[in-house]
Amino acid sequence: MVGSVRSSILLIAYTSGMKCVTCKHDNEADALFCEECGCKLALSCVSCGAELKPTAKFCLKCGTAVVAASPVKFPTRNVAAYTPKHLADKILQSKSALEGERKQVTVLFADVKGSMELAGQLDSEQWHIILDKFFQILSDGVHRFEGTVNQYTGDGIMALFGAPIAHEDHAQRACYAALHLQEEIAHYGTKIQSEYGVSFATRMGLNSGEVIVGSIGDDLRMDYTAQGHMVGLAQRMESLAEQNQCYLAPATAELVSGYFILDDIGEFPVKGIAAPVRVHRLSSSVESHTRLDTARARGLSSLVGRATDLHSLEDALGQAETGNGQVIGVVAEAGAGKSRLCYEFLEQCRASGLQVFEARAVAHGRNLPLLPILELFRSYFSITIGDNDLRAREKIVTGLNRLDQHYAEALPLLSDFLGVADPQQAELTLDPDERQRQLVELMCQLINGIGAGVPTVTLIEDLHWIDSASAEFLERLVDASANSRSLLLLNFRPEYHAQWMQKSWYRQIPLMALGAEDISDMLSEQLGHDPSLASLADLVHGQTGGNPFFAEEIAQSLIESGRLKGTWGAYRLTTPVEHLVVPATVQAVLAARIDRLPEREKRLLQVASVIGKDFTESLLGEVAELSRDELKAALTGLRHAEFIYQRGFYRVTDYSFKHPLTQEVALVSQLHGRRRQLHAAVAATIEQQNPKHSDEHAALLAHHWDEADEALYAARWHRRAAEWVGLTDFASSTHHWRRVHLLARELPEDNEIATLGIAACTRLLGLSLSTTAGLDEARSLLEEGQTLANTMGDSRAHLSLSQAYSFALNSAGDMVAYLELTIENQGAALEIDDIGVQANASLFLVDALGHAGRLPEVLEVADDGLAKFPRDIPPEEWISGINPYSMFLIWRGYCLCIMGQMPEGLEELGHCLRLSKEDGTSEMAGYALLLAAEAHCRANDAEQALACAHQLKAISGSMDEPANLVALTQLAFGYAHLAAGHPVDAIAPARDALHLHGHVENEMTGWSATLLAEALLATGDLTAAAAAEEAIKLCRRSQRKVYEAVAQGILARALLRQNETAACEAALAAASELIERTGARSLGIALLEWRAELAASLGDEAVSEQLLYQAEQGYAEIGAPKQAQRLAAKRKRHLA
Structure with a gap:
């Protein structure tokens, strides 16, 4: 035996060389890094702890000698x-x-x-x-x-x-x-x-x-x-x-x-x-601490969504009080609020003077028999963790005597069972079976004995964790409750089942998920009502499926991460939340549930999680490679365990995950390699099962090929998905084209990849009106796309990119450059014998001319386009995502309305609206409705203007309200309110539209600013003049000459009301010059009214009357009878 180690020489012992301090693996003596975990190996001085070189003989820090001792052999373990x-x-x-x-x-x-x-x-x-x-x-x-x-x-x-x-x-x-x-x-x-x-x-x-x-x-x-x-x-x-x-x-x-x-x-x-x-x-x-106790420490929010369940418990208690003992089982998944409901009910019972006893099974207690029964006996006798053995025995005696004197003989048995036996008494020797029988009998007597005087309520929680010995006790408790004045309240998760559930005095209360409103109320109480939280509750409800524990944990994780700042009831969101991360607490709960599934069901659930929140039985079975019988059995098991539910039976059997978080945890628990394989299998199966409807599934296929890391397949399907949604969903279309663009840049270049890259650059440029893409990004896309086109020698693609880029100039508000480029592109298109290229060139030209207010030229190009090009040009030829024929119709309709042919113009706008609905270009339908709403407003037809606004709102809503269509909708409602004589109501939508146009379709800011100025003028707001001047500035910047004319008229009337006659006359002269230059005859009639107002203010009633008469006749001629009637009534009042 080695003697004691003396302080003069310290021995460093090696098991078989160098021991890793990280994983404690034994390495060779000359090893520098651990062969098990890769960490750097180092010796340390056992005197001062300093790190030593493997060759050191003395410590550099304290000088202690280092001597290798004979190896100490640690026994190997299996x-x-x-x-x-x-x-x-x-x-x-x-x-x-x-x-x-x-x-x-x-x-x-x-x-x-x-x-x-x-x-x-x-x-x-x-x-x-x-x-x-x-x-x-x-x-x-x-x-x-x-x-x-x-x-x-x-x-x-x-x-x-x-x-x-x-x-x-x-x-x-x-x-x-x-x-x-x-x-x-x-x-x-x-x-x-x-x-x-x-x-x-x-x-x-x-x-x-x-x-x-x-x-x-x-x-x-x-x-x-x-x-x-x-x-x-x-x-x-x-x-x-x-x-x-x-x-x-x-x-x-x-x-x-x-x-x-x-x-x-x-x-x-x-x-x-x-x-x-x-x-x-x-x-x-801490004694008997639960998740609810943790929540109580944070502060409980009000109980929401459980009034019916609470009433059911109260009804059961009423039955028990009459001697009709009840056993109630509250069943729900983890986190649904079983414990919270029981807690609130028990608090009511205590407040009513009832005796309440509690116990619970614990997750780690399956190997520790009778823990809940021990806790229940302690609850009956009010024994706490601070009581010593003597005090505990005294409480047992007091409790037994309170019931009946002869129960005192049970003291040794109870003291022994509860671990507080009297050391002075002989050790209790009972056969284990007899011991358990007596304890069960005693517990039943206790329930009936206590309940004979005052009804008792006994709660046992979390039966899904109960051990087998405690389960036997519970079965006898259920039997004993039948004719007692007691309520036995139990709660558990759906996977728990027992024979006693067939008893007639047993009832089950399943807790449903909370609705969106309940989750919102719960979070509002905890977090407050700051505007930044407006969409958080819906996001949390959607992610958690209405599970209150999951919802509160997500909120708590946002607080702990600093994304929510404040105090209870007064939080604000510091950064936007688009995706919620599953907190570790929630992930552990769900992962444990999944792991308790049989192997077949668990594997099937993981496959389903890769497919998505919703999946069909046929797709799942094919990917999981299970026989029909095995699949049916496994799905039944998952349904009974409440992981999934069946949604549809007709033709195709559909299933959904009950909670999105369950799907996410099942998904992320799998390694990337396994997930990639499954995603590829899912994609291949979807293609095989849906050969005739593949475009409908294009987005889903793109997602699965993306996740499978199959870039080429993913790029192809992203393209098909983008073309499928077209302009019905700007966000999705943009997302898919961006993925095509990114994937094409990552793949080795060939003709197919170059074609995909060109298509992505072109379509992203064409979508620039509907997105917040900046001009720098647009230039980059143009250069990249045209480089690819030059490489392939594709002049058509080169021109298409230039045409699409012109839309980016439009969106950025650079209307001079927009018009110049469209004229240049029109010339280039004539050199290419391609009807699609030429139609697109005319589309962009008519649009640029229209924005510039060159109305006669707009009509000429539109008429030429309608005559020259078919209405059914294939959608894949629509560079901007818009049918060129629709563009010709909408600009022709607008020109006719503004140039004095309102009925004909509205008819053309209606034609455009119908065509847009037919070919799925909802954006064009939105513009047609806005222009119609404006025309109806100018014609004083409030009813029709409001109808157009509501139709536009419906279209925007159907497309998830993209920013540009929301702005158009606000403009339409502004015009409708003006026409109805409610200018105050027009101010807010006009302001909203102006704000939105600051981010998308910047060239529209002059239009929305003009409407705002007009609404302010109609309400008598003194800021109308300043608003009109701002509108004029914005219109000039984007070459919006028609709306600049309107803004000049607004400025003139605002100045007149401030008695600035000279300035008013100058503004009217500017308006007149713009109207003359653009050919906007309808505005020329409005100009007569504006001049009449000036004449009246100068005291020249005759001139004013003559101008009003001319305006009345003019409105009648252009097809605006309600305006003519309005002026006729006005003149009549003046003459009277």
């Missing part, structure tokens, strides 16, 4: 040898379903503190005996809470909780295991001290995070890949820990906060992590 058979069988039987998955876990490291020194004080046989028992204690403690020992590290272990089998409370289990081990090892240490005369102590460390489960060997050893510093930080917590202590990293401390008492011991530097890490010491557990 994981399987220490694993209970039931747990080993569970892992091995389903290992194929567990391998290759992501898991949320907690890692526990435990080792002997000072093992080298301790080993030096004992001979090898003694050391082997001590360690063998030590490992048995460690293994039993880990397995007691369904953890798995993954490695024996020479003098300790690395254990995982949550992998390979998922547990929703993995961090809690690890902490319970650590506390249990501390207690067991303390006893063992006392024994070693007594037998060998040496001190034996341990240290432990915990950290939580994500691991990827690799292969699971027949010896149960599991390969894994940890994310970041997850495992290393757990090991660092172990090395920091004091003797017989367990230290927690922040991730674990956060997960178990409230469930355990933790001591904050400060921050410590950790190698490889920039900021110091806050460390907590595990002190003890």
Whole structure:
């Protein structure tokens, strides 16, 4: 036996060379890096802890000599040898379903503190005996809470909780295991001290995070890949820990906060992590702490959406009070609010003076028999964790005597069962079966005895975790409740079933998911009503499926991440939220549920998660490669477990995930390689099953090929998806074309890839009117596309790109450049014998001329286009996504209306509207309706203007309200309100349109600003003149001469009301010149009214009357009879 190590020479012992401080793997003596985990190897001085070179003989920091001792042999350990058979069988039987998955876990490291020194004080046989028992204690403690020992590290272990089998409370289990081990090892240490005369102590460390489960060997050893510093930080917590202590990293401390008492011991530097890490010491557990207790500590929001369920419980209590005992089961998935409903009901019962008793099964309690029954007896006798054994026995006696004197004979049995037996009394010797029989009988008598005076309510929660021994007790409790004055209230998840559920006095209350309004009310109370939160509730409801726990956890995660800032009831969102990340707490709950499924059902659920939230039975069966009978059975199992529900039966059997989060967790738990394979299989199957309707599924196919990393297939289907949606969905179309563009740039260049790239650049430019793409991006797309076109020698594609780019100039508001380029492109198109190219050239030209107010030329190009080009040019030829024929119709209609032929113009706009609906170009329908609404307003037909506005609103809504159509809708409603004589109501929509046009279709700002000025003028607002001047400026910038004329007329009347006659006359002269130049005869008639107003203000009533008469006649001539009638009535009043 080696003698005591003296302080003058410190020995560094090697197991077989260099031991890795991260994973504790034994490496060769000359190794520089660990062959197991890849970390750099280093010796450290056991005197001062300084890092040493492998060749060092003395420590550089303290001068202590370094001498290699004879190797200390640590016994080799086999994981399987220490694993209970039931747990080993569970892992091995389903290992194929567990391998290759992501898991949320907690890692526990435990080792002997000072093992080298301790080993030096004992001979090898003694050391082997001590360690063998030590490992048995460690293994039993880990397995007691369904953890798995993954490695024996020479003098300790690395254990995982949550992998390979998922547990929703993995961090809690690890902490319970650590506390249990501390207690067991303390006893063992006392024994070693007594037998060998040496001190034996341990240290432990915990950290939580994500691991990827690799292969699971027949010896149960599991390969894994940890994310970041997850495992290393757990090991660092172990090395920091004091003797017989367990230290927690922040991730674990956060997960178990409230469930355990933790001591904050400060921050410590950790190698490889920039900021110091806050460390907590595990002190003890908190008695019977639940998720609801954690929520109560944060602050409970009001109970919402459960009034009917609460009434059902109240009704059951009323039945029990009459002697008709009731058993009620509240069933729902995790997080649906079972405990919260029961809590609120029990609070009502207590307030009414009823006796209430509570117990619960716990997730880690299946291997700890009768925990809920023990808790129930303690609840009956009001025994708390602070009561010593004597006080507990006194409470038992008091409780028994209160019922009946002869029950006192049960004191020894109860004291023994509750672990508070009197040491002065003889040990109770009963056959285990007889002991259980007496306890069951006693519990039943207690229920009936207590309830004989005052009705009792007994709650047992979470039966889905109940152990078999407690389940037998429960069955007798159910029987005993039948004719008592008691209510036995139980709650559990859908997977729990029992025979006693067939009893006539049992009723079940299934909790439904909360509706969108309930989730909104719940979150509003917690977060407040800040405008930034407007869309958050709908997003949360959609993501959580109405699960209140999931909703609250998501809100809490947003608070903890800093995206929500404020205090209870007064939060604001600091950054927009488009996708919600699944919190670790929710992910653990769902992953554990999924892992409890049989292997076949679990695999099927994972395949379904790759398909999507909704899926058909035929598609799922084909991809999962299951027989029809197996598929039916597995789907039935998933439906009964409430993972999925059936949506349709006609022709095709459809299913949906009950919760989007379940689908997401099932999806992300699979490794990328497996998901890629499944996505490819799904895509191929969809193509095979839908050969005649592939375009309808193009977006879905593009998604699956994208996820399968098949770039070429994905690009092809993204193109088809973009062409399929056309202009019915700007956001989707833009998304698909952007994906084509990105994928084409990544793929090796050939003719097909170049064609895809050209198409993407062209279509993205054509969509620039409907998006917020800037001119810089447009130039980049033009250059990239034309480079590809030049490479291929494709002059047609080169010109098409130039034509599409002109639309970007339009959107940016550079109307001079827009007109110049369209004229240039028109000339180039005439050199190409292609009807599609020429039609597009005329489309852009008529649009540019129209915006510039060159109305006679617009009519000429439009008439020529209608005569020259067919109405059914194929959609793939529409560069802008617009049928050229529709563009000719809409500009012809507008010109006729503004040039004095309103009925004919409105008829053409109606023709455009019908054609746009036929060919699916909803955007053109929107413009036609806006122009019609404006024309009806100018004709004083409020009813028709409002009808147009409502139609436009419906179209915008059907397309998920793209910004440009929302702006058009607001303009239409502004004109409708003006026509109806409600100018105050026109101000807000006009302002909204102006704001939107600052972001999309910038060339429209002058139009919307003119409407705003007109509304302000009609209300008598003194800012009308300034608004008109701003509108004139915007119109000039975008060459909107027609609307500049209108704005000049508004300015003139606003100035007149400020008695600025000269300025008014100048504005009217400017308006007159613009009207003359553009040929806008309809505005010329309005100009007569404006001049009449000026004449009247100057006192020249005769001139005013003459001008009004001319305007009346003019309106009649252009087809605006209601305007003529209005002026006739006005003249009549003046003459009277």
